[in-house]
Amino acid sequence: MNVPLIALDRVAPEQHDEMLATVGRIAQAGAFTLGEHVDEFEREFAAFCETGHAIGVSSGTDALALALRALGVGYGDEVIVPANSFIATAEAVALVGATPRLVDVDEETHLITAGHVEAAMNRRVRCVIPVHLYGSTVEMAPLLEVTRAAGVPVVEDACQAHGARYKGQRAGTLGDLGCFSFYPTKNLGAWGDAGAVVTADEELAARVRMLRSHGERTRYHHELVGTTARLDALQAAVLRIKLRDLDEVSEERRRLGGILRQSLGPLGVCLPPEECDGGDHVYHLFVVRTERRERLRAHLREHGVASAIHYPTPIHRTKAFASLGLGEGSLPACELLAQQVCTLPLFPGMTDGEVDRVVSSLAAWQDAEGLSAVAR
Numbered sequence: 001m002n003v004p005l006i007a008l009d010r011v012a013p014e015q016h017d018e019m020l021a022t023v024g025r026i027a028q029a030g031a032f033t034l035g036e037h038v039d040e041f042e043r044e045f046a047a048f049c050e051t052g053h054a055i056g057v058s059s060g061t062d063a064l065a066l067a068l069r070a071l072g073v074g075y076g077d078e079v080i081v082p083a084n085s086f087i088a089t090a091e092a093v094a095l096v097g098a099t100p101r102l103v104d105v106d107e108e109t110h111l112i113t114a115g116h117v118e119a120a121m122n123r124r125v126r127c128v129i130p131v132h133l134y135g136s137t138v139e140m141a142p143l144l145e146v147t148r149a150a151g152v153p154v155v156e157d158a159c160q161a162h163g164a165r166y167k168g169q170r171a172g173t174l175g176d177l178g179c180f181s182f183y184p185t186k187n188l189g190a191w192g193d194a195g196a197v198v199t200a201d202e203e204l205a206a207r208v209r210m211l212r213s214h215g216e217r218t219r220y221h222h223e224l225v226g227t228t229a230r231l232d233a234l235q236a237a238v239l240r241i242k243l244r245d246l247d248e249v250s251e252e253r254r255r256l257g258g259i260l261r262q263s264l265g266p267l268g269v270c271l272p273p274e275e276c277d278g279g280d281h282v283y284h285l286f287v288v289r290t291e292r293r294e295r296l297r298a299h300l301r302e303h304g305v306a307s308a309i310h311y312p313t314p315i316h317r318t319k320a321f322a323s324l325g326l327g328e329g330s331l332p333a334c335e336l337l338a339q340q341v342c343t344l345p346l347f348p349g350m351t352d353g354e355v356d357r358v359v360s361s362l363a364a365w366q367d368a369e370g371l372s373a374v375a376r
C-alpha cells in the first residue's frame with residue numbers, strides 16, 4: 001500500500017453524484033457566469049466566515065490582487081509579506097504594481113509576527129499581508145496593534161486556513177479583507193481554480209465586486225478599470241455542496257493531525273508548531289522539520305509514503321524576485337525552514353492503515369538513523 005500526500009478522490013459517492021448533477025443542470029441551462037449559484041455561494045461563504053460580504057473570484061492570487069486594488073495599493077507602495085509563503089502572496093503585490101517588502105518569520109511557528117511587521121514599517125508601506133500558513137493562524141492581536149498604530153490596512157492571506165478561528169473569529173475576518181483560494185487541494189477545493197475575498201466593509205466589498213468584472217457596477221457601466229476575475233457558476237455550485245461539510249472536514253483534519261502529532265512526537269522529527277494563544281490549526285499541511293530531510297524523504301519513498309516540501313525556496317531567493325536584491329542570509333529563519341521542512345500525508349478520508357503506515361515508516365527511519373527521541 002502506498003500513501004499519497006493528498007487524495008482528491010475520497011469523496012462520498014452521494015456527494016460526487018450531487019455535484020455532477022448540479023454541474024449538469026448548469027451546463028444544460030448555459031448559465032456559466034455569475035448568477036444564482038455565485039450569489040448563493042457568496043451569501044453562504046460570508047455566513048460561514050461570520051462576516052458581512054464575500055465576493056467570489058477566479059483564484060486566490062486574484063483575490064489578493066483585487067483586495068489590494070480595492071484598498072488603492074499600487075505603484076510606489078510597499079506591502080509587507082512574509083518570505084515563507086507560497087509565491088502568490090508576493091506575486092499579487094507585484095501584479096498591482098507595488099513592491100513586496102519581504103520579511104522573515106518566527107523559526108518556531110513559521111509565521112510572521114508583530115515584531116517583524118513593526119521592524120519593517122516605513123512611510124511607503126501601504127498594507128500588510130499576514131499568511132495563516134499550513135492552516136495555523138498568525139497571532140493577530142499584537143500584529144493588529146502595530147498596523148492600527150501605523151494606520152496601515154491588513155489583508156489576510158487565508159488561502160490555507162479556511163474555517164480556522166483566532167480568538168473566536170474566523171481567519172480572514174480579522175483584517176480589513178481576507179483572501180481565500182479554492183484550488184482543488186485546498187481545505188475547501190473547487191473542481192478547478194477559484195477564490196474569494198471576504199470583508200465586513202460594504203464599500204470595499206463593492207469595489208472588489210466591480211474590479212472582478214471590468215469595473216462594472218451594472219452591465220456596461222464601467223466605473224473602474226477592472227479585469228476578468230469572476231468565480232464561475234460551475235465552481236460556485238461545487239463549492240456550495242462542499243461548504244456544507246467544511247467544519248466537519250476541519251475536525252477530521254484536526255483529528256488526523258492530533259494522531260500524527262502524538263505518534264510522531266517521539267520519532268526524531270520536529271512536530272508542526274503548536275497553535276498560538278487563542279489560535280487554531282486546520283492542518284492544511286502537516287509540516288515537520290529535520291536536519292536530515294533528504295534522507296528522510298528517500299526513506300519514506302522506499303516505504304511508499306509520499307512527502308513534499310512547502311516550500312523549497314523562500315520567496316526572496318526565487319529568481320522571480322531576485323530584483324529585490326535580498327541575498328543569501330538576509331532572512332535566515334525562512335532560509336533555514338526551506339532547508340528543513342517536510343510535508344507528510346494528511347488529507348480527509350485518510351484511513352487508519354495509511355496513518356499507521358506513515359507512523360511505522362517514521363519509526364523505521366528513527367531506527368535506521370539511530371536517532372534519539374529528542375533529536376531533530
Ligand SMILES: *Cc1c(COP(=O)(O)O)cnc(C)c1O
Binds near residue numbers: 085086088182195
Ligand atoms: C494557494 C495559495 C495562494 C494562491 O491561490 P491560487 O488559487 O492558487 O491563486 C496564495 N497564498 C497561499 C498561502 C496559498 O497557499
